[in-house]
Amino acid sequence: MKFVIEHLEKRVWPWCLIEYESIKDIVGKEKLIFTNIKRRNKNLEKLGKCFKERFFKIVLEKNINPKKVCVFDPQAKKTISPNEAKEFDYFVFGGILGDHPPKKRTKKELSPTLKGCIFRNLGKKQFPTDNAVLVVKKIIEGKKFKDLNFKDKLEIKINEIESVELPFRYMIEEEKPFIREKLLNYIKRKRKF
Numbered sequence: 355m356k357f358v359i360e361h362l363e364k365r366v367w368p369w370c371l372i373e374y375e376s377i378k379d380i381v382g383k384e385k386l387i388f389t390n391i392k393r394r395n396k397n398l399e400k401l402g403k404c405f406k407e408r409f410f411k412i413v414l415e416k417n418i419n420p421k422k423v424c425v426f427d428p429q430a431k432k433t434i435s436p437n438e439a440k441e442f443d444y445f446v447f448g449g450i451l452g453d454h455p456p457k458k459r460t461k462k463e464l465s466p467t468l469k470g471c472i473f474r475n476l477g478k479k480q481f482p483t484d485n486a487v488l489v490v491k492k493i494i495e496g497k498k499f500k501d502l503n504f505k506d507k508l509e510i511k512i513n514e515i516e517s518v519e520l521p522f523r524y525m526i527e528e529e530k531p532f533i534r535e536k537l538l539n540y541i542k543r544k545r546k547f
C-alpha cells in the first residue's frame with residue numbers, strides 16, 4: 355500500500371514541505387511517493403520516493419490496475435468506507451495548499467488525469483493534505499468517517515491583538531486539532547514581518 359502526493363504547486367514552498375514531513379511521519383518513508391517533482395529536491399527525497407512524472411504516467415508505464423487506485427477529491431460523489439479502503443494499493447492526494455473559498459483544484463488538475471481510477475471524498479470540507487492522509491489512515495485501520503472528530507477553522511494567535519484564521523477542517527487527535535508545531539511557528543514567524 356502506497357500513499358501518493360501529486361505535487362501541484364509551482365514550488366515546494368516551506369508550508370508544503372512542513373505538511374509533507376508530517377505525512378512522512380504518518381505513513382512512513384517506505385510508503386510515501388511524491389510525483390510531479392520537476393526539480394531535484396533533497397529535502398523531499400528524505401521523506402519519500404520522488405518522481406518527475408505525473409502519477410497517471412506511472413500508472414500506465416507500470417501497468418497499475420486503475421481500480422486499485424483511490425483518488426481523494428472533495429468533489430467526488432462517495433465517501434470512502436473502511437471495507438473498500440483495504441482493497442486499494444494506491445491512495446492519491448493533491449499536493450495542493452488550502453484555498454478559501456476552495457477553487458476545486460483537485461477536480462480540475464488531478465482527477466481528470468487519472469481516468470478509470472476510483473474517486474472518493476472525505477466529506478465536503480477541505481482538509482490540509484496531511485490531515486486528509488491521517489483521516490485515510492484511520493479509515494484503513496477500520497474507523498468510519500462519521501466516527502472521527504473534526505474542528506472546522508483554526509484561529510492561531512500571533513500576539514495579544516493579532517490572529518490568523520485557517521479556514522480548513524482538522525482532525526482531532528489526542529483531544530486537539532492535528533497541526534504541526536513547526537507549521538504554527540512558521541505561520542507566527544511569517545506574520546511578524
Ligand SMILES: C[S@@+](CC[C@H](N)C(=O)[O-])C[C@H]1O[C@@H](n2cnc3c(N)ncnc32)[C@H](O)[C@@H]1O
Pocket residue numbers: 425426427428429446447448449450451452453456457458459460461474475476477478479480481482483486
Ligand atoms: C488542501 S486540499 C486542496 C483542496 C482544493 N482546495 C480543492 O478544492 O480541490 C489538498 C488535498 O487533500 C485531499 N482532500 C482534502 N480534503 C478532502 C476531502 N474533503 N475529500 C477528499 N479529499 C480531500 C485532496 O486530495 C486534496 O487535493
